[in-house]
Amino acid sequence: MAERDPRAHGLWAASAPPAPEAPPLQGHHSVDVAIVGAGYTGLSAALHLAEGGASALVLEAMDIGHGGSGRNVGLVNAGLWLMPEALPERLGPVHGPRLLQRLGEGPSVVFDLIARHGIACEAVRQGTLHCAVGESGWRELGERARQWRALGAPVELLDAPAAARLIGTPAYRGALLDQRAGTLQPLAYARGLARAALAAGASLHARSPLAALRDEGTHWRLSTAQGATVHARWVLVASNAYSAPDGPWPALHEELVRFPYFNLATRPLDERERAAILPQRQGAWDTATVLSSFRLDAAGRLVFGSVGALRGAGRAIHTGWGRRALARLFPALRGVAFEHQWYGQIGMTGDALPRLHRLARGVWSFSGYNGRGIAPGTVFGREFARLVLGQQGEADMALPVTPPRAAPLRAAREAFYEFGARAAHLARARW
Numbered sequence: 301m302a303e304r305d306p307r308a309h310g311l312w313a314a315s316a317p318p319a320p321e322a323p324p325l326q327g328h329h330s331v332d333v334a335i336v337g338a339g340y341t342g343l344s345a346a347l348h349l350a351e352g353g354a355s356a357l358v359l360e361a362m363d364i365g366h367g368g369s370g371r372n373v374g375l376v377n378a379g380l381w382l383m384p385e386a387l388p389e390r391l392g393p394v395h396g397p398r399l400l401q402r403l404g405e406g407p408s409v410v411f412d413l414i415a416r417h418g419i420a421c422e423a424v425r426q427g428t429l430h431c432a433v434g435e436s437g438w439r440e441l442g443e444r445a446r447q448w449r450a451l452g453a454p455v456e457l458l459d460a461p462a463a464a465r466l467i468g469t470p471a472y473r474g475a476l477l478d479q480r481a482g483t484l485q486p487l488a489y490a491r492g493l494a495r496a497a498l499a500a501g502a503s504l505h506a507r508s509p510l511a512a513l514r515d516e517g518t519h520w521r522l523s524t525a526q527g528a529t530v531h532a533r534w535v536l537v538a539s540n541a542y543s544a545p546d547g548p549w550p551a552l553h554e555e556l557v558r559f560p561y562f563n564l565a566t567r568p569l570d571e572r573e574r575a576a577i578l579p580q581r582q583g584a585w586d587t588a589t590v591l592s593s594f595r596l597d598a599a600g601r602l603v604f605g606s607v608g609a610l611r612g613a614g615r616a617i618h619t620g621w622g623r624r625a626l627a628r629l630f631p632a633l634r635g636v637a638f639e640h641q642w643y644g645q646i647g648m649t650g651d652a653l654p655r656l657h658r659l660a661r662g663v664w665s666f667s668g669y670n671g672r673g674i675a676p677g678t679v680f681g682r683e684f685a686r687l688v689l690g691q692q693g694e695a696d697m698a699l700p701v702t703p704p705r706a707a708p709l710r711a712a713r714e715a716f717y718e719f720g721a722r723a724a725h726l727a728r729a730r731w
C-alpha cells in the first residue's frame with residue numbers, strides 16, 4: 301500500500317489533530333533507550349521512560365501511528381479475545397492471573413493517561429457492547445460474563461430488548477456490556493502520546509527506519525536507512541505487525557499471521573439518527589466468525605468495520621457488503637454513502653496470546669496483540685519502561701519471556717484470511 305494511500309488511515313487522518321514535529325534523525329546520538337516504532341507500545345514506553353528520568357529516542361520508519369495504532373477501530377477493551385479462564389490455563393498460575401489483572405485495568409491506564417496529559421482524542425468511556433449473533437453467540441457471551449464476574453469485573457449481560465435499545469437494532473440475540481471499556485480516536489491518541497513523550501523529554505524521529513543494529517559490547521549501535529546512528533544500552537523493538545520481512549529481526553515478521561481488517565465511515569449522522577443508533581455512545585462488535593464492529597466518532601459518523609483488505613477486487617466486495625450489512629442492521633441508513641475507507645493488518649499468534657521476547661542482551665520486543673492493542677500496547681510500553689527503570693524485574697513482567705517462533709504456514713493463512721473474507725462477504729449477497 302502506498303504510504304500516502306487514503307486507505308491507510310482514512311477518517312482518522314482527516315480528523316486527528318496534527319502530529320507533533322518529529323524530524324528525521326540526523327547525526328549521532330547516545331541515549332539510555334532506543335525504541336523502534338511509534339505506535340502505542342513504543343510511545344507509551346518513551347513517555348514512561350522520559351517521566352522516569354531515562355533518555356529515550358524513538359525511530360519511526362514512516363509517521364507517528366503509521367501501523368495499527370493509526371488505523372484501528374478505537375475500541376479500548378479490557379482483556380484479550382481469549383476467555384478469562386483461558387489465561388491461567390495457557391500461561392500458568394503466575395502469569396495468567398497477572399496478565400488478566402493488568403489488562404483488566406488497561407482501559408483505566410489509557411483513560412488516566414489521556415486525562416493526565418490532556419490528550420484530545422475523542423475519548424468516551426461509556427463501555428463497549430459485545431453483541432451476540434444467534435444462540436451460539438449468546439451462550440459464548442453468557443460464559444464470558446460468568447468468568448469476568450467471578451473476577452469482580454463490572455460486566456452486564458443484556459437480553460435482546462435491552463441490547464436493542466443500546467445498539468439501535470433488534471438484529472442481535474443480546475450483548476455483553478463492559479463498563480471498563482470505551483472508545484477513542486486512534487491516531488489522535490497516538491499523536492497525543494507522542495506529544496506527551498516529547499514534553500517529558502523523549503526524542504522522536506519519523507521517516508527514520510532502523511536499517512541495522514550492531515552489538516558493541518556494552519551498547520547497541522543502531523543505524524537508520526539514511527545513515528544516522530544511535531548508541532543505546534537498551535532497545536525496544538515495537539514494530540509489531542508492521543515489522544518488515546527484511547528488517548533487523550525477521551523473526552518478528554515470521555511469528556505473526558497478518559489478518560486484514562477494514563473500516564468504512566458514513567457522513568455525520570443527523571440528530572434523529574444519532575438518538576436511535578448507539579445513543580449512549582458505546583463501541584460495539586459482534587461474535588460472528590467474520591465479525592463486524594461499529595461505533596460513532598465525535599462528529600457522529602458511524603465507523604463500520606469487518607475482516608478484509610480494501611485492495612484489488614476486495615475493495616468493491618467489502619464496500620458492497622458494508623452497504624448491505626449497514627442497511628440490514630440500521631434500515632434508516634440504507635443508501636448512506638461511505639465518506640472514508642481504510643484498512644490495516646492485525647498481528648495474530650497461534651494461541652491468541654501476545655508475546656514478550658528478549659531478542660538479545662538488552663533488546664526486547666512486545667508483539668502479537670491479536671486485534672487488542674490500545675490498552676495492551678499502552679500497558680506493555682509502561683512495563684518495559686519499569687523494567688529499564690529498575691521498578692520491576694523480568695520475573696514481574698505481565699508476560700513470560702519466550703523465543704520468537706515462526707508461525708506455521710504463515711503465508712497460506714494470511715491468504716486464507718484475505719480471500720476467505722472476500723468469499724464470506726460475497727456469499728452474504730442478500731445483506
Ligand SMILES: Cc1cc2nc3c(=O)[nH]c(=O)nc-3n(C[C@H](O)[C@H](O)[C@H](O)COP(=O)(O)OP(=O)(O)OC[C@H]3O[C@@H](n4cnc5c(N)ncnc54)[C@H](O)[C@@H]3O)c2cc1C
Pocket residue numbers: 336337338339340341342359360361362363364365366367368369370371372373374375376377508509510511538539540541542543544547548561562563643644645646666669670671672673674675677
Ligand atoms: C484495522 C485494525 C483494527 C483494530 N482495532 C482495534 C481495536 O478496536 N481495539 C484495539 O485495542 N486494538 C485494535 N487493533 C489492534 C491495535 O491497533 C494494535 O494492536 C496496536 O496498534 C499495536 O500497537 P504497536 O505500537 O505495538 O504497533 P503499531 O501501531 O503497528 O506500530 C508499529 C510501528 O513500527 C514502525 N516500524 C516498522 N518497522 C520499522 C523500522 N524498521 N524502523 C522504524 N519503525 C518501524 C511502523 O511504521 C509502525 O508505525 C486493530 C488493528 C487494526 C489494524
